[in-house]
Amino acid sequence: MRNCQIELNIESFNPAFTFNSGQVFRWKSLNDNYEDWLGVVEGNVIRIKNRDVLLLGQATNSSDFGELVPRYFSIADNLAEILSSFPQDDLFLKSSISEFPGLRLLTQDPWECLISFVCSINCNIPSIKLKLENLSKMFGEKIHTGMDEKCYSFPSPRALSRAEKKDLLSCKLGFRWKYVQFIAKQVQIGKLDLDRVSSMNYSEAVDELISEVSGKTFGVGPKVADCVLLYSFHLKEAFPLDVWILKYVQEIYGENQAVGKSLSRKNYKSIGEIMRKKFGSNAGYAQLFIYEKIRRRSAITRNTMQA
DNA sequence: TCCCAGGTCCTAC
DNA sequence: GTAGGACCTGGG
Numbered sequence: 592m593r594n595c596q597i598e599l600n601i602e603s604f605n606p607a608f609t610f611n612s613g614q615v616f617r618w619k620s621l622n623d624n625y626e627d628w629l630g631v632v633e634g635n636v637i638r639i640k641n642r643d644v645l646l647l648g649q650a651t652n653s654s655d656f657g658e659l660v661p662r663y664f665s666i667a668d669n670l671a672e673i674l675s676s677f678p679q680d681d682l683f684l685k686s687s688i689s690e691f692p693g694l695r696l697l698t699q700d701p702w703e704c705l706i707s708f709v710c711s712i713n714c715n716i717p718s719i720k721l722k723l724e725n726l727s728k729m730f731g732e733k734i735h736t737g738m739d740e741k742c743y744s745f746p747s748p749r750a751l752s753r754a755e756k757k758d759l760l761s762c763k764l765g766f767r768w769k770y771v772q773f774i775a776k777q778v779q780i781g782k783l784d785l786d787r788v789s790s791m792n793y794s795e796a797v798d799e800l801i802s803e804v805s806g807k808t809f810g811v812g813p814k815v816a817d818c819v820l821l822y823s824f825h826l827k828e829a830f831p832l833d834v835w836i837l838k839y840v841q842e843i844y845g846e847n848q849a850v851g852k853s854l855s856r857k858n859y860k861s862i863g864e865i866m867r868k869k870f871g872s873n874a875g876y877a878q879l880f881i882y883e884k885i886r887r888r889s890a891i892t893r894n895t896m897q898a
Numbered sequence: 899t900c901c902c903a904g905g906t907c908c909t910a911c
Numbered sequence: 912g913t914a915g916g917a918c919c920t921g922g923g
Contacts, residue, residue, distance in 0.1 A: 708905095711904055711905080712904090712906060713902090713905055713918075713919085713920095714902095714903050714904085714905095714919085714920075714921080715902075715903040715922080716903085716904075717921080717922075718920070718922080719903095719904080721920095722920095760919085763920065764919080765918075765919025765920055766906095766917095766919050766920095767918095809907090810905095810906070810907090812905060813906095814904075814906085815904095815905075818904075831904070832904095833905080834903085834904075834905090835904065853913085853914075854905080855912080856912090856913090857912075857913085886904085900923105901922105901923085902921105903920100903921095906917105906918090907917085907918090908915105909915090909917100910913100910915090910916105911913090
């Protein structure tokens with residue numbers, strides 16, 4: 592591998608806001624100023640310092656670095672244009688947009704993203720990071736970088752489909768082990784074809800991710816599906832709805848009969864449709880900013896959030 | 899010791 | 912069709 596360096600030529604990008612936003616879990620800050628970051632993206636060990644993206648090492652089956660960088664950082668998205676398209680009377684969203692300049696939607700690998708959000712089920716962000724790090728150490732490929740920091744690629748569908756229960760449990764997956772193993776098998780045998788999902792529209796893709804995995808659902812519900820569609824397939828109509836976003840929805844629409852208080856399938860769908868009507872085809876970007884603000888606001892009152 | 903976490907699944911009604 | 916509870920586990 593030859594050393595590569597690419598200047599990140601986008602108008603607005605803040606790595607700390609972006610990497611800590613809950614859309615991705617494998618980036619680490621190398622200093623206290625959140626200005627120097629290390630991550631493994633599709634087999635590439637990448638360091639981000641100032642505006643430079645440096646390639647430090649590659650796994651055997653890594654993506655092409657030059658092609659990866661503009662895609663991963665979604666440089667085709669004109670952030671200013673997207674954010675100015677949202678209704679100006681939503682003061683909560685408006686203040687979030689001004690508080691988190693440079694928070695960008697990434698375009699991740701669908702397979703890694705899918706497993707990441709299956710691992711997110713009923714656990715907090717530090718705990719998700721731990722699970723993914725454990726999986727990568729045990730089932731990924733070690734990548735040489737010349738740094739002290741040890742880096743591992745995200746495990747392949749093949750590796751996870753062959754993983755044994757005891758090993759998955761030792762990665763601290765808990766009850767999610769069976770979801771991860773099952774989904775990996777579906778992908779490995781071609782029953783769940785993520786390439787095919789990439790050619791689908793939003794509602795087709797939701798149905799595909801939720802139903803095709805098992806005949807009935809098995810670890811992928813509407814929330815996990817929306818996360819995968821937004822954070823990896825870049826389907827910006829997707830509006831992941833979790834306990835945090837529900838707080839926002841209830842503050843804004845508390846009196847609206849159409850918005851129930853639970854996240855049942857039916858209610859999930861109807862709230863999503865209301866949000867798409869409100870924010871349009873880039874609703875997912877709005878979700879990113881709402882999530883960030885509401886989570887941090889709650890952390891200030893409860894002082895429990897960890898980066 | 900108790901509670902909660904970027905949900906999903908199962909059961910009872 | 913839906914409310915209510917179980918679910919692994921780390922960390923506060």
